[in-house]
Amino acid sequence: MSVMAVPAVRPRILVLGYGNRGRQDDGLGPEVADAVAALRWPGVTTWENDQLTLEDSIEVAAHDVVFFVDAAREGPASFALTPLAPSLTISFTSHLLTPETLLAIARQQFGAAPEAHLLAIRGHAFAFEEGLTAEATCNFRLAFAALRERIAALRRAAA
Numbered sequence: 001m002s003v004m005a006v007p008a009v010r011p012r013i014l015v016l017g018y019g020n021r022g023r024q025d026d027g028l029g030p031e032v033a034d035a036v037a038a039l040r041w042p043g044v045t046t047w048e049n050d051q052l053t054l055e056d057s058i059e060v061a062a063h064d065v066v067f068f069v070d071a072a073r074e075g076p077a078s079f080a081l082t083p084l085a086p087s088l089t090i091s092f093t094s095h096l097l098t099p100e101t102l103l104a105i106a107r108q109q110f111g112a113a114p115e116a117h118l119l120a121i122r123g124h125a126f127a128f129e130e131g132l133t134a135e136a137t138c139n140f141r142l143a144f145a146a147l148r149e150r151i152a153a154l155r156r157a158a159a
Contacts, residue, residue: 009043010158011064013151014114016056017048019071025123025136028071028143032119035144036151044151052097057105061112065154067147068099068116071123071136079143081150084116119147 017033019026030048037046047059052068060066068084086104099118106112121143124135132140 011043011154012062013044013154014059014063014066015044015046015069015147015151016052016059016066017046017069018050018052020050022128022130024125024127024129025132026071026126027130027132028121028123028136028140029069031132031140032069032121032144032147036147039148041151041155043155052099052102054097054105056097057102057109060102060114060116061106061110063114066099066103066114066116067119067151069119069121069143069147071126072120073123073126075120075122077122078139079119079121079146081117081119081143081146084118086113119143 015033015036017029017031019029021027021030033046033048036044045059045063047056049056072080084099084103086107087100088104089100099116103114103116106114121136122139125133
């Protein structure tokens with residue numbers, strides 16, 4: 001019996017949404033990860049956490065393109081999509097590790113250098129309560145549409 005190898009879908013894309021769904025708009029990252037997962041696109045993986053962890057570097061290293069998705073307390077009216085570069089700089093943040101640190105760990109430990117971007121979606125309320133605010137829901141829709149188009153373009157370019 002022979003087994004045929006299935007070619008890997010390229011690029012391998014990861015959408016890593018992080019934030020706490022129990023803190024209103026802080027749940028924007030996981031909401032985007034859920035919405036991308038519902039597309040069921042081959043070669044696109046979603047991952048979500050309350051915060052970034054060291055173990056996430058393994059998942060980051062296994063992909064060609066990574067979109068880190070998080071809520072932003074400040075910034076543009078709806079969202080910003082910015083490129084990221086690896087950096088082991090330690091900084092004080094509401095999350096233990098930064099995306100840049102995970103990229104540096106993926107490079108140092110696994111020799112991986114995925115293209116990476118931060119999708120920061122403007123949130124408005126971060127109280128201990130479940131559910132997005134109306135303003136954040138509007139921002140979610142705009143950010144998700146932009147991310148969906150960006151991923152679709154990456155997939156088209158690879159075809």
